[in-house]
Amino acid sequence: MPSSSPVILVTFAFIPEHNRVHHGLAAISGYLKARDIPVELVVVDRDDPPHFARQILAHNPLWAGFTVIYNYWNAINALAAELKRQAPGLPLILGGKGVISAPDLFLLAPAFELLCLFEGERVAHELTARLRERQPIDTIPGTWARQHRGPIVKNAGQPAEEDLDALGMPDYTIFGETVFKAYQCFAFSRGCPYDCSYCANAAIRRLGGAALARVRRKSVAHALEEIRHVSRLYRADFLAFDDETFLADKAWTRDFLEQYRRTVRLPFHCQTRPETLTAEMAHRLADAGCRALNIGIESGNDRIRSKLLNRKLSRKKICDAFTLAHQAGLQPVSFNILGLPSETFDAFLDTIDLNAEARPANTQLSTFYPYPGTPLGDECRKQGWVRGDNVSFMQDSVLNLDTFPPDDMRKARWWFNVGTLSWYAANHPSSGLDWSHANRPLPGPARICLCIPAASADLLPWVARGVMAAAHAFGRPIPCIVLLPGIPEDAKLLARRYPHLTFLDRQQTSREALLSAVTAGGADFLCPIGPYEWIGPDAEWILEQQQVPAGAVVHAPEIVYAEKSGDRPGLQASPVGSIDDRPTLFPVALLKNIELTALDSAAAMIHACLAWASKGSARPPRFTLATPLLFGDTSLMSKQTGSDFRVTPIEPTVPLSSEAELLEAYFEQLVRAARAESSPFEGFALYGAGKHTRWLVGVLSRRDLKPTVIFDDQPQQTHVDEIPVVPTADLDRYTLSFILISSDSAHNAMAAKLAPLVRSRALRVINPYEHLHHAPYAKS
Secondary structure, three states: OOOOOOEEEEEEOOOOHHHOOOHHHHHHHHHHHOOOOOEEEEEEOOOOHHHHHHHHHOOOOOEEEEEOOHHHHHHHHHHHHHHHHHOOOOOEEEEOHHHHHOHHHHOOOOOOOEEEOOOHHHHHHHHHHHHHOOOOOOOOOOEEEEOOOOOEEEOOOOOOOOOHHHHOOOOHHHHOHHHHHHOEEEOOEEOOOOOOOOOHHHHHHHOOOHHHHOOEEOOHHHHHHHHHHHHHHOOOOOEEEOOOOOOOOHHHHHHHHHHHHHHOOOOEEEEEOHHHOOHHHHHHHHHHOEEEEEEEEEOOOHHHHHHHOOOOOOHHHHHHHHHHHHHOOOEEEEEEEEOOOOOOHHHHHHHHHHHHHHOOOEEEEEEOOOOOOOHHHHHHHHOOOEOOOOOOOOOOOOEOOOOOOHHHHHHHHHHHHHHOOHHHHHHOOOOOOOHHHHHOOOOOOOEEEEEOOOOOHHHHHHHHHHHHHHHHHHOOOOOEEEEEOOOOHHHHHHHHHOOOEEEEEHHHOOHHHHHHHHHHOOEEEEEEOOOHHHHHHHHHHHHHOOOOOOOOOOOOOOOEEEEEEOOEEEEEOOOEEEEOOEEEEOOOOOOOOHHHOOOOHHHHHHHHHHHHHHHOOOOOOOOOOOOOOOOOOOOHHHHHHOOOOOOEOOOOOOOOOOHHHHHHHHHHHHHHHHHHOOOOOOEEEEEOOOHHHHHHHHHHHOOOOOOOEEEEOOOOOOEEOOEEEEEHHHHHHOOEEEEEEOOOOOHHHHHHHHHHHHOOOOOEEEOOOOOOOOOOOOOO
């Protein structure tokens, strides 16, 4: 084999583009290139072994190396087998933490000559040298070798690299400018000091690799030089430090942050554990430019967190970390795990509750994956719970748990991402709800009655979200009567956990019984959720009985586009009227705008009621709603409120002077809400690459909501503002959370065309114009 033949490194990216950066491969590539060994990267982003085998062999490689995460193992093994079929003499090596933690498992794969059980730089260099010199490769230190028709040779390991600076600069250029510019990330350390039962570090320690699991760091000077080196190649706007526990070494971190603050000053985010964050360190991070801090909660259930996961942290310690982050001006992001062994839906609600108490600025929810070699992964296999494999820890669980069946897990993910996170309703900066009035005492219990229409039992998570938001804002439970179309198991579970919630079956409740429940229960506010025709008549009837306490509120919080508000277009919330001098908020048009229509409705209603009660004012409350901006026919106001009511518009907090501005705000709210339901590691796509898309990409890009890719049936261009435009037929190459249809005139036809393509995937299609009242819309 000629010495000019390159080494091929293979990474699997059944995940969004910005996560294709792999620090281990970057380190190996940099080490080899510094020694004049050419390196090429092949990114495998779909299941097509023959295609990628041909792509690898086209380079005429010296050898090919694969890094393994076990949930990609089936795809890795299939590609390696295809390579051996097409090129039997090509040496293949397999490495990564997955191999180190469970090497015996991978010995069963006959396509690989070598397993790398230690750090890869020196192994890769030694393998290259021996192949060039035509020397045997089965005695390389730090590897297990498969001999032809012979036994496995388990070579002694190399010592862990103590001087990480000596390994040189990682080579991030192999990932391509587009990828690395999208996610400029660094790792200045190796190892982790903790021993979580689900993590590869625990497995590595058990197999005698304590030196590899121990934390070793590059010098501060070398770390800063890495950043400067990359900045000379790419323009950076935001950096990510991917060290497993960035604050583990306080002395190193203080030195790094001080020099970074003086010389680099770019915003960044990093991750750590709750017990490592102090008030001093939080302020040092903020002063140096840290914007977001990832903090692992993992499970809110004390038994699961402490005994099962071996994360011995109290709820107070976790909440204190988030409080310190907020106080320093950081945006703390909580990391959470769903579907752990022995977990139940009820136990998972503890995770929701702990998030509500901690109030993160954002969250990530991953599905537990039982990695081989880890204590928890091995226990799952021993118990026979593993029923399959999956390539994404954001998808359904691979476990078959009697305690937590798949339907319950899917419901739990919905509750977590969409329904019950009170941190969002109570604290998220984009929620539009100002809970500052919570420091005023409420007069009495301030009981609330929430009515849910018969067609919308799925609004229950929103109700729980609003109730929990209010409870955490005011520091005490808010008694609520909730009228539902039947009492689902979710409601029964909530009633057991939260005694201040009372659920009544609306289908079994007459008007007289409804009146009795509202008055006997002492409800101060009556809040129907849903279209007027479903709820309004019952609410009016109750008010007409004049038995509801003064101050009762009937409210459906939808923001609509008003054709006229004075001399200019603007926003209006529900109109304010009165019955017998009792201030009343009546619903305006409720438009069916996908499942996001009800976003934060319950939270907004409860917020309005409690704001009014806490102010002790006879005037109706002024408030901003968190619902997506909707377009509606404001002539419905008079139809729904009638001539007996005085209609007083509520002024918008931020005036929007044109339909175009309102449309922009609508799309921003729509995408942000959809992203909030997704993993932060998943991207989204647009469908259609016409004039509307050029406008929409500009709107979203200005708000840091850039799509990953644009699909078009017959692309006439390759990019729109640096976003690739690809044929719709290539949809399977991408892992996405949703697709947004980008057309205000052909959206229904496009939705119908897209439906069969996404039917077999867990992929949502959002048609933003489906229920709006006319098209096309002015966009400039």
